[in-house]
Amino acid sequence: MASAKYETHEHDVIIIGAGGAGLRAAIEASNEKLSVGLVCKSLLGKAHTVMAEGGIAAAMGNVEPRDNWKVHFRDTMKGGRFLNQWRMAQLHAMEAPDRVKELEEWGALFDRTADGRILQRNFGGHKYPRLAHVGDRTGLEMIRTLQQHGVHLGIKVYMECTISRLLTDDDKIKGAFGYWRENGKFVVFKSKAVVLATGGIGRMFKINSNSWECTGDGQALAYLAGAELMDMEFMQFHPTGMVWPPSVRGTLITEGVRGEGGTLRNKDGKRIMFDYIPELYANETADTEAEADKWLAESTQAGGSKAKRTPDLLPRDIVARAIHAEVKAGRGSPHGGVFLDIATRRSAEDIKRKLPAMYHQFKELGDVDITTDPMEVGPTAHYTMGGIRVDSDTQESRIKGLFAAGECAAGMHGSNRLGGNSLSDLVVFGRLAGLHAAKYARDAAAPSIDDGEIEAAATEALAVFNREEGENPFLLHDELKDSMQKHVGIIRVEKELKAGLLELHALKARVGKIKVEDNRHFNTAWHQSLDMRNMLICAEAMCQAAIARKESRGGHARDDFPDQDKGHFSKVNIVSRMTKSGEMEISEVPLPEVPADIKKVLEEDSK
Amino acid sequence: MSDKKATLKIYRGDNDGGEFKTYEVETYPGMVVLDAIHDIQAKQEPGLAVRWNCKAGRCGSCGAEVNGKPKLMCMTRMSAYDDDPEPIMVTPMKAFPILKDLVTDVSQNFRMAQKIPAFAPRPREADGTHRMQQDDIERIQEFRKCIECFLCQNTCHVIRDHGKKEDFAGPRFLIAMAGLDMHPLDTLDRRELLKDEFGIGYCNITRCCTEVCPEHINITDNGIIPMKERVADDYFDPVRWLIRKVGGEEKKKKASLPVIQNETSTPVVKKKKTEKAAKADE
Ligand SMILES: Cc1cc2nc3c(=O)[nH]c(=O)nc-3n(C[C@H](O)[C@H](O)[C@H](O)COP(=O)(O)OP(=O)(O)OC[C@H]3O[C@@H](n4cnc5c(N)ncnc54)[C@H](O)[C@@H]3O)c2cc1C
Ligand code: SF4
Ligand code: SF4
Ligand code: FES
Numbered sequence: 001m002a003s004a005k006y007e008t009h010e011h012d013v014i015i016i017g018a019g020g021a022g023l024r025a026a027i028e029a030s031n032e033k034l035s036v037g038l039v040c041k042s043l044l045g046k047a048h049t050v051m052a053e054g055g056i057a058a059a060m061g062n063v064e065p066r067d068n069w070k071v072h073f074r075d076t077m078k079g080g081r082f083l084n085q086w087r088m089a090q091l092h093a094m095e096a097p098d099r100v101k102e103l104e105e106w107g108a109l110f111d112r113t114a115d116g117r118i119l120q121r122n123f124g125g126h127k128y129p130r131l132a133h134v135g136d137r138t139g140l141e142m143i144r145t146l147q148q149h150g151v152h153l154g155i156k157v158y159m160e161c162t163i164s165r166l167l168t169d170d171d172k173i174k175g176a177f178g179y180w181r182e183n184g185k186f187v188v189f190k191s192k193a194v195v196l197a198t199g200g201i202g203r204m205f206k207i208n209s210n211s212w213e214c215t216g217d218g219q220a221l222a223y224l225a226g227a228e229l230m231d232m233e234f235m236q237f238h239p240t241g242m243v244w245p246p247s248v249r250g251t252l253i254t255e256g257v258r259g260e261g262g263t264l265r266n267k268d269g270k271r272i273m274f275d276y277i278p279e280l281y282a283n284e285t286a287d288t289e290a291e292a293d294k295w296l297a298e299s300t301q302a303g304g305s306k307a308k309r310t311p312d313l314l315p316r317d318i319v320a321r322a323i324h325a326e327v328k329a330g331r332g333s334p335h336g337g338v339f340l341d342i343a344t345r346r347s348a349e350d351i352k353r354k355l356p357a358m359y360h361q362f363k364e365l366g367d368v369d370i371t372t373d374p375m376e377v378g379p380t381a382h383y384t385m386g387g388i389r390v391d392s393d394t395q396e397s398r399i400k401g402l403f404a405a406g407e408c409a410a411g412m413h414g415s416n417r418l419g420g421n422s423l424s425d426l427v428v429f430g431r432l433a434g435l436h437a438a439k440y441a442r443d444a445a446a447p448s449i450d451d452g453e454i455e456a457a458a459t460e461a462l463a464v465f466n467r468e469e470g471e472n473p474f475l476l477h478d479e480l481k482d483s484m485q486k487h488v489g490i491i492r493v494e495k496e497l498k499a500g501l502l503e504l505h506a507l508k509a510r511v512g513k514i515k516v517e518d519n520r521h522f523n524t525a526w527h528q529s530l531d532m533r534n535m536l537i538c539a540e541a542m543c544q545a546a547i548a549r550k551e552s553r554g555g556h557a558r559d560d561f562p563d564q565d566k567g568h569f570s571k572v573n574i575v576s577r578m579t580k581s582g583e584m585e586i587s588e589v590p591l592p593e594v595p596a597d598i599k600k601v602l603e604e605d606s607k
Numbered sequence: 608m609s610d611k612k613a614t615l616k617i618y619r620g621d622n623d624g625g626e627f628k629t630y631e632v633e634t635y636p637g638m639v640v641l642d643a644i645h646d647i648q649a650k651q652e653p654g655l656a657v658r659w660n661c662k663a664g665r666c667g668s669c670g671a672e673v674n675g676k677p678k679l680m681c682m683t684r685m686s687a688y689d690d691d692p693e694p695i696m697v698t699p700m701k702a703f704p705i706l707k708d709l710v711t712d713v714s715q716n717f718r719m720a721q722k723i724p725a726f727a728p729r730p731r732e733a734d735g736t737h738r739m740q741q742d743d744i745e746r747i748q749e750f751r752k753c754i755e756c757f758l759c760q761n762t763c764h765v766i767r768d769h770g771k772k773e774d775f776a777g778p779r780f781l782i783a784m785a786g787l788d789m790h791p792l793d794t795l796d797r798r799e800l801l802k803d804e805f806g807i808g809y810c811n812i813t814r815c816c817t818e819v820c821p822e823h824i825n826i827t828d829n830g831i832i833p834m835k836e837r838v839a840d841d842y843f844d845p846v847r848w849l850i851r852k853v854g855g856e857e858k859k860k861k862a863s864l865p866v867i868q869n870e871t872s873t874p875v876v877k878k879k880k881t882e883k884a885a886k887a888d889e
Contacts, residue, residue, distance in 0.1 A: 043658075044717060045755055046666045104737055107726035107790070109744050109751060116738030134748065140665065141751060152725045159717075182706055211660040245637025251663050361663060364682055365637060474649035518654035521621075522707040525653030 006454065010190040011037035011156070012441040014176055015434070016163050016218065017197030019047035020139070020426030021406025023146035024099075025195045028434030030153040034441055037189060038150075039158040039178065041213050045147050048199050048211045048407075049426065052139025053254035053357065055121055055131030056103075056427075057420035058096035062113055063120045064128035064304050069093040070601045071127055076421060077602060078280065079125040079315045080385070080414020081553045081564060083231070083573065086594050087392035088412040092421070092428050099427035100132050108145040110134055122259045122299060125315040125418040127284070129300050136254050136357045142423060161187060163217070164530055165457040166194065166225040166402065167449055173225075173401035174447035177457040181527060184520020186458055190449055192441035195395075195433045196222060196388060196404040201538045203477075203531075205381035206485035209241055209252040215531040216538035218408035222388045223537055227397040229576045230410040230589075231386035232538065233545035234555040236417055237490045239264075239319035241380025243337035248365045250380040253340065253358060255419045257375075258312045260354050261296050262342040264323065265374070266331040272338060273311035276322035285311050317416045317554050320379040324490055327378065337378030343371055379490055383422065385413040385555055386542070389575060392592075395433035401440050405433035410573075415554025464529045470515030473529035480507055480535060488543050493559040497547045504543060508536050537584075541576040544586045548574050613685055614694040615643055617655070622705045628652075629694060634685050640697060641669055641680035644709070656708040664821060667756030671709050672698045677758040677819045700761040713757055715772055719780050722804060728792040739791045750786035750830055752822045753779060759816035759826060765809045776805035778816035782830035788837070798838050807835055 013029040015022045018040035026038045040047060059072035073093035077084050104110065104118065110132045111119040120129045134141040151157075163178035167188075175190040198218030202210030223229055240253040258264075264272050274292075277285045286292040286308040298305030312319070323338050333339050342351055348371035352359050355370075362368040368375060388397050388404035390411060395403045406426045413421065464470075487500025514529040551565035552558050564570070572588040579585050594602070611634045616627045630651055632643045641659055648655045657680075660666040664682040673683050674696050688695050703711035731737055759778040765771045776784070784801055787793050801807045810831055817826045824830070 042660055042666075042668065043713070046660045046668050048660070050666045050754075051661050051663065101735075105728060107728075107787075107793075109739075109748055109790070112739055112741040112744065116740055117736050119741075134751070137665070137752065140754065144751065144753075148720070148723070149725060151721050182710075211662070211666070213660065246635050247637035247639055247642050248663075357665070364664070365639070365684075367637075472649070472653070474653065478649075516653065522656040522710055523654055524648060524656060 006186045006188050006458075008188040008190060009037060009156075009158075011035045012191065013037070013193045013195065013434070013437045014039060014189045014191040015195045015197060016040075016176060016221075017047070017199060017406070017408070018044055018157070019049035019197060019199055019406060020142055020146065020423060021430035021433070022047070022195070022197030023143065023150055024427045024430030025197055025403075025405055025434030025437065026155045027146065027150050027153060028431045029195075029438040029441075030150075030155050032435065032438035032442070034438050036155045037158060037191070038155050039161050039163060039176070039189070041160065041162045041181070043159050044157055045143055047143065048214055049139045049143045049423070051211065051252070052142070052423055053136040053252065054123060054256040054259065055133030055138045055420045056096075056100060056142065056423035057123065057126060057130050057418065058100040058132060058424055059093060059128075059130060060097045060100065060118060060120065060132070062117045063300055066304065067128040067130060070604065072096070072130065074602055074604070075125055075127050076418060077414070079416050079418040079421075081416060082414065082570065083553065083591065084414030085392045085411035085592060086598055087592070088429070089414075090598065091392070091432070092412055092425060095428045096424040099424065099431065103142060103145050103427070106145050106149040108134075108141050110141070121256065122296075122313060123419040124255055124258070124313045124319070126420065127309075128304070131259070131420040133256070135353075136256050136355050138423065142427075158187075162527065162530070163221065164461050166221050167453055167457075168225045168399060168402075169447070171226060171399050173399055174449055177454060179461060179520075182522055184523060184526070186461070188449065188454060190447055192444040192447060193401045193403065193437040195437050196402070196408055197406045197430060197433070198408045200384045200407040201535065202381045202384070204480055204484050204535045204539050205489070206481040207241060207250040207379075208381040209238060209250055210382070215535050217531070217534045218404060219387050219541075220534035220537040222397055222399070222402065222404065223541070223576070223578055225399055225402065226578065227399050227402060228389040229386060229541050230389035230573050231415070231545070232384075232541040232576060233549050233574060234385035234415045235381060235488075235542065236316055236383040236385060236555045237320040237379040238382035239316055239323050239379055240340055240377040241382075242366060243333070243376045243378040244335040245366065251361070251365070252380065252382065253361075253375060253377055254355070255313075255316070257340060257342050257355060257358060258310075260342065260350070261345040262340050263310075263312050263345060264319070264377075265339045265341055266326050267333060267339075268331065271312075272322055272326050273314065273319065276318060276325070277311050277314065278318060281314055281318075285309055285314065315416055315418060317557070320490060321557060323377070323379055333376045335376055337376045339374040340377045341374040343373055348372075383407065383417055385415060385417055386410050386545070393432070394436040395429055396436060396440070401437070401444060403433040403437045405429040415556060461530060464514045464516040464526060465520075467513065467515045470513040471510050473514050473516065473525050473532060476507060476510060476514065476532060477528060477535075480532070480539065483507070484539055488539070488546055491557050491559050492546055494547060497543055501540070501543045501547070504536060504540050511536060540584055544576060544584060545574040548586050548588070613643065613688070615647070616694045616696045617644070617647070617708070618698045619655070619708050620705070621707050625705070625708075627696070638685045639681055640673055640678070640683045640685060640695065643685060644680065644697070656706070656710045658710050665754060667754030670700055670756045670758045670761065672696075672700060677762050679756060679758070679821050682821060700757065702761040702763075702767040703757075716755070716757055716760060716779065719776055720783070722776075723780065723783055723787070724795055724797065724800070726787060726790065726793055727795045729794050737792055743791050746829060747786045747789050749824055750782040752824055753782065754822060755779065756821060758819045758821065762815045762819045764813065764815065771806065771809055774806045775809040776807075778810075778826045778831065780805065781807060781810070781834060782824065782826050785830040785834045788834065801834060802838050807831070807838055810835070
């Protein structure tokens with residue numbers, strides 16, 4: 001028996017990933033009185049969610065009473081250029097306020113309004129001030145709150161344990177196989193349901209804002225198990241990453257800086273965003289500096305503002321491309337970005353109080369005092385809209401009993417995510433995934449796992465030790481990052497994408513030749529070599545889908561098809577799956593029909 | 608600038624023993640110690656073990672001792688040692704068992720975290736909100752900045768030299784308790800726990816923890832000392848505790864102040880506190 005050979009644990013539900021989505025799913029499944037195991041690659045509380053800065057979007061209407069779920073829903077669909085699964089966007093907008101209140105109930109201390117309620121700030125693409133926040137460390141507050149609430153519920157946590165394979169039987173989940181990072185020993189999880197909450201894939205780009213964990217593991221695990229990936233062409237490049245010094249290139253600067261009044265300028269000191277207002281946003285965006293500043297001053301005050309929004313807070317894809325264009329036109333900053341100026345816009349005290357982490361980050365890592373000098377910023381690979389294709393209501397993939405939530409799942413954000421909509425996504429869909437996984441597990445039979453499958457997973461994981469000589473996994477990772485940055489970056493074109501695809505195939509062959517020395521005891525080179533498989537799957541899916549989508553939309557911009565298609569491509573999502581022979585197959589699936597009452601909500605936007 | 612070199616001496620080994628190995632790296636502008644470790648890992652020593660996540664001082668994973676000082680490696684610039692002719696020494700945190708190289712076993716901290724009874728809020732206002740003034744929560748928000756790097760735990764002599772790992776919670780968990788105790792919504796009495804289980808009395812206010820905190824949390828003065836005072840004063844004077852809890856930090860709006868015995872938490876909160884606080888209902 002496999003269980004005799006390898007350490008084996010059995011739970012009703014296994015959650016893979018302990019970021020916001022995984023923790024929330026674990027709490028919900030545990031509330032359903034089931035046995036829950038929570039597995040994560042790092043220590044508890046260190047998941048990528050901890051880095052989230054600006055806030056969590058929820059139409060609570062504390063600052064702007066006109067806000068409600070309909071406006072939030074509309075903003076989300078518009079930001080995603082209507083490629084979102086409307087039902088997910090609806091559920092998200094409706095449930096986010098309850099999820100935020102629940103966090104407060106569990107101890108989260110959001111910043112307050114003058115009358116003592118949860119304060120909300122402006123963010124890109126959100127019509128009204130909507131982001132509940134704690135200075136610029138909202139993710140930390142969220143993860144710590146969920147963690148402290150969760151540790152008392154009897155959830156069994158497996159830290160520093162990496163899952164390398166899902167175990168399935170005829171399109172039905174049975175469990176997962178992985179290894180302890182510390183001693184390298186294998187471990188088998190038997191479970192009736194599995195929730196994937198493994199986060200993003202940013203580590204496959206050279207310039208990125210992500211932690212080492214963001215290697216697309218969940219997406220790849222699901223894909224290998226027979227589930228589908230969707231919208232993989234849509235990668236969000238956050239407009240404001242640090243560009244200097246090289247050590248911190250890509251590290252994020254929160255959009256909250258612009259929410260607090262910061263503005264983007266080129267080397268001539270000109271505010272750039274007024275030149276890049278697209279038609280879709282023209283009727284709600286200020287075209288003069290005076291109006292933009294009036295809106296900034298008034299929008300968070302009682303009564304709101306009648307002025308139109310500042311273009312500095314247009315959705316991220318638009319701002320990122322504007323910066324790219326300014327730099328290309330020779331109007332950039334010394335190190336290839338543009339300037340983000342908060343120093344002349346807010347007092348030093350305000351900056352230190354509202355943006356303390358940014359202040360320290362620049363002071364300690366960038367030698368810049370942001371209360372007196374502008375920051376240099378440029379686009380950085382940040383968030384993946386694409387991921388595992390799931391049912392909008394239950395978060396179940398096409399594998400029975402396999403659910404996905406958070407950044408690794410697709411559908412909610414369409415072609416572009418609005419800032420703040422991820423943290424809310426995590427708690428809304430984390431909860432739903434946990435709930436439906438629990439429901440499924442309650443009725444499912446105990447799985448039985450066969451030795452052959454486990455041995456195959458073990459052999460795959462150990463292959464790199466059994467070679468005489470071979471490639472260095474760290475250097476291969478660098479090559480992958482360079483290749484993706486070059487070929488599948490912020491502006492794409494068919495020829496480059498095809499060249500990129502060829503490089504990916506070549507890299508895949510070389511990953512099959514990696515050699516790792518030493519033993520299995522906390523061996524980072526080994527871990528890196530196993531992550532490469534996952535990143536390559538996601539990279540290929542992104543590249544293929546990017547070739548297939550012959551238009552520009554949200555986080556996918558094609559130089560050879562610069563316009564957004566009003567026809568065919570506005571009605572389909574692109575899906576990747578693995579064929580029986582192990583090849584990647586790309587196809588189009590129609591967007592679900594939007595029901596009449598929801599259409600009406602979308603159309604109410606005309607003022 | 609990129610042709611400048613730096614030398615590092617890094618601890619390689621585990622709890623049973625090890626040695627310092629010397630490595631040379633090329634430096635570049637802005638380089639931090641964690642960059643140097645990664646460079647060595649990629650080009651010279653693939654097996655070198657290190658923890659990290661965010662590389663932006665936000666996750667608290669990369670704590671180690673650099674030239675004997677507890678630091679986040681991702682926030683420690685190589686250029687800070689430019690004038691020092693000696694190699695930069697990188698050692699794992701000393702208060703914790705070494706798993707491998709720079710990676711230590713910090714599981715004791717997670718066990719301690721579990722001992723803290725969960726937050727137990729008073730009921731919401733009639734309009735479904737919890738009202739709190741920004742001024743009243745700023746102090747607690749300071750404690751909640753903690754990224755759990757455990758550098759303070761590593762530094763505190765009570766843990767480090769006297770091995771009081773089980774009897775003394777350490778600075779990180781004392782401020783976690785302070786954060787709950789001072790939370791305007793929380794209704795639990797945590798003083799006895801602080802005294803008996805968390806051993807707040809062992810702290811002799813050396814302030815070493817505050818000095819190393821990368822989040823600049825004023826652990827000792829804002830967290831531990833007020834808690835010590837409360838434990839000492841309130842301990843023998845339950846009325847005072849009630850006045851403070853009901854009247855002081857809270858806006859005196861609540862008619863009822865139910866203390867919830869959290870069933871699922873570790874049962875260290877004494878039952879009698881429940882009764883005591885229940886009197887406050889009147
Ligand atoms: C710097 C920064 C700032 C941000 N700011 C905001 C913001 O202000 N507002 C907002 O809404 N969003 C923000 N985002 C985005 C948001 O933080 C992320 O999208 C979100 O946190 C993802 O959460 P998650 O739960 O899906 O996954 P993560 O938090 O990434 O967690 C993934 C988990 O999966 C585990 N895992 C991964 N692979 C495996 C495996 N193979 N085996 C076992 N475990 C595994 C990891 O250990 C980890 O626990 C920001 C992102 C960044 C980078
Ligand atoms: S002040 Fe107290 S907790 Fe902090 S290091 Fe000194 S003894 Fe330890
Ligand atoms: S209190 Fe400061 S030093 Fe201690 S764990 Fe938290 S952040 Fe680290
Ligand atoms: S890597 Fe996150 S604090 Fe250093």
